[in-house]
Amino acid sequence: MKKADGDADVARRLLARLRDVMAGGGSVQERLDKVVRAIADSLRAEVCSCYVMRAGEVLELFATYGLRQTAVHNTRLRTGEGLVGEVAAHGRPVALADAWSHPSFAYRPETGEELYHSFMGVPIIRGSRVSGVLVVQNREERGYSQVEVETLETVTMVLAELLATAQVVSREELLPADGIALLPLRLEGIALSPGVGLGMAVLHEPQVRVGRLVAEDPEMELDRLRAALHSLRGQLDAMLAIDEMGGEFQDVLEAYRMFAEDAGWVNRISDAVHSGLTAEAAVQKVHDDTRVRMQQVSDPYIRERLHDLEDLANRLLTHLVGETGRPALRDMPEDAILVCRTLGPTELLDYDRTHIRGVILEEGSHTMHAVIVARAMNIPVVAQVKDVFSIVENWDPLIVDGDHGQVFIRPSEDVRDTFEQSLQARKRKLAQYAAVRDLPACSKDGVNVSLMLNAGLLIDLPHLHDTGAAGIGLYRTELPFMARPSLPDVGAQIALYGRILDQANGKPVVFRTLDVGSDKVLPYWHGQPEDNPAMGWRSIRITLDRPAILRHQLRALIASATGRDLRIMFPMVAEVDELVAAKRILALELNRCERRGEPLPDMVKVGTMLEVPALLWQLPALLREVDFISIGSNDLMQFLFATDRGNPRMSERYDTLSPAMLKVLRDLARACDAAQVPVSVCGEMAGRPLEALALIALGFRSLSMSASGIGPVKTMLRSADVAGVRAYLDPMLDQPRHSLRNALRSFACDHGIALG
Ligand code: PEP
Ligand code: MG
Secondary structure (H helix, E strand, O other), X not given: OOHHHHHHHHHHHHHHHHHHHHHOOOOHHHHHHHHHHHXXXXXXXXXXXXXXXXXXXXXEEXXXXXXXXXXXXOOEEEOOOHHHHHHHHHOOOEEEOOHXXXXXXXXXXXXXXXXXXXXXXXXXXXXXXXXXXXXXXXXXXOOOOHHHHHHHHHHHHHHHHHHHXXXXXXXHHHOOHHHOOOOOEEEEOEEEEOOEEEXXXXXXXXXXXXXXXXXXXXXXXXXXXHHHHHHHHHHHHHHHXXXXXXXXXXXXXXXXXXXXXXXXXXXXXXXXXHOOEOHHHHHHXXXXXXXXXXXXXXXXXXXXXXXXXXXXXXXXXXXXXXXXXXXXXXXXXXXXXXXXXXXXXXXXXXXXXXXXXXXEEOOOOOOOHHHHHHHHOOOOEEEOOOOHHHHOOOOOEEEEEOOOOEEEEOOOHHHHHHHHHXXXXXXXXXXXXXXOOOOOOEOOOOOEOEEEEEEOOHHXXXXXXHHOOOOEEEEEOXXXXXXXXXXXXXXXXXXXXXXXXXXXXXXOXXXXXXXXXXXXXXXXXXOOOOOOHHHOOOHHHHHHHOHXXXXXXXXXXXXXXXXXXXXEEEOOOOOHHHHHHHHHHHHHHHHHHHHOOOOOEOEEEXXXXXXXXXXXXXXXXXXXXXXXXXXXXXXXXXXHOOOOOOOOOOOOXXXXXXXXXXXXXXXXXXXXXXXXXXXXXOOHHHHOHHHHHHHHHHOXXXXXXXXXXXXXXXXXXXXXXXXXXXXXXXXXXXXXXXXXXXXXXXXXXXXXXXXX
């Protein structure tokens, strides 16, 4: 018999023994005592101990074979303390021939462990939590093999189940102290998809219950696994064939489909089956291990792929067990708010969309796939809400405020009424904005302003039609790059840009070249960590240093716009030379196209973002080089005031409506006007009615904003007399004030200007 077969035999026999122990009678304590004895026996260890996690991250010795019985329920270690604590803290096994010399070793005299030198501990994992630690020890300095570690890990699955079903530690004990009360509660998170949703909680329990853990016949289990993988892949292919959500969604699914093909993943599951688990228990085990290990990874991309893996594992379990943990439609509330630890990209689509009013996540970030999907479906999302899954119960009334990143649990009637009213008011407002869609964007005194859309995903494009925007003033090309598993090649980019131009249907589109770095991280691009990424190697600095990327992007833009107009804009330009260098690359690509006899765009216009203050002192030279300028007020404000735009503590500190910022903007508008270079503002301020009012009064005639800003800004403009606002604002720009916001707001109110 080969050694591997022998090892697998040990695991299988042990599992069979444990199954008998579990099936036999007796108290939990008695069964635990038998379990540790059986493990020690099978693994030729003198000691086997089981530590269980109690409230406050304390690990208590619950059962032992080999250590002193008087230590049971008395010996306790904090997570992170000693070797046992270390196993729990990292969710990773530790195997040492000489435990005593390890720096983390913490000697507990009451246990009598001074006799034992070697140590092997593995975490007991259930769901995403470490619920205890299983340890074996030997007198001799024994090196434990990888197979022994894996056998112990397999056994912990059975133990985890025993601990959970017997509730040796009650769920309440493990809840945070303030989470038990059934009082209304307000929790904070981050807003990832805007809007407000009211409804009842549906706990998203992807966990399919794995009933059978120990296999009778491993070959049969492997067959079941193969069959389930086959039907899983078929199901994913069918999903990929539906082109309902636009290109990015396909990318998300393709990335996800790649996981299903991952040989490492499938092999780990097969190995677990070989060690005696059923196919479903093996999927669960591999997944639990991966989850706990990946949670230690700080790379946000890798962490996010965890959600994909989670989704995949659950889907595979469904194929094996034939049921989902999801409530049937009839059990879903009419207005449902999904409460999730994590959510896979396809899981959201398993629910009936017409019922989902919001999503709350314990994890998540802007680039998480499920969030991209939720945004596409206009579902408000609040993420990073700590412990929400343990605090909320099914059918709890909830409010998700996706505009401010807050969640109300069991809200009082007053809070509910307030949100109900604002939801109704929002609906009325939306109807009003829809009514001005086809009316001119013109002020009472005849000032026309071009209101454009900021976009970045194909799903944004229908807004061009819904809002009646004049075109796309800023297309952030990096967003589709972020949603993909790898850098898109020229062909894929041509297809994408072509679709955008098709959908714009003749309206102008300004494509901004790749603006990555800072907060926009490409998953497949691992740059060096930087102290100040916003001021670091980002945007045009990267694409000038890696000109092939820029050349490919420009080549794709040119090819996608043959026979049409092409507008290209370069981001984060800090000196005219950078713009000149970028234009040179563009010229190379245009020449290449010409040389090859390929058709060209009808017209190519080149502009720059103005978002680095240094450019303000290079205006004459800059204006000679560009066909248009777009002011990125988000970054301009950040650099002008040295205030991190992503830091919530700074968000209210300085104001875009400060005389300093407004004067910079006014002088820019004047300089561009004098040079007859069209200028627009495309930062967030352009989409807020009061700020837009100031910008128009300062002389801007083109503003680009997100879709939700167009209705309110147009309504404001149509109610304003621009000359009057300018006359009021101008003299105040020289006053040393923190902000002109209140003054301008009062003026607007006094003069009937609709601020929304
Ligand atoms: C800006 O900086 O104002 C801008 C529009 O660009 P982004 O927000 O993409 O940095
Ligand atoms: Mg910017």
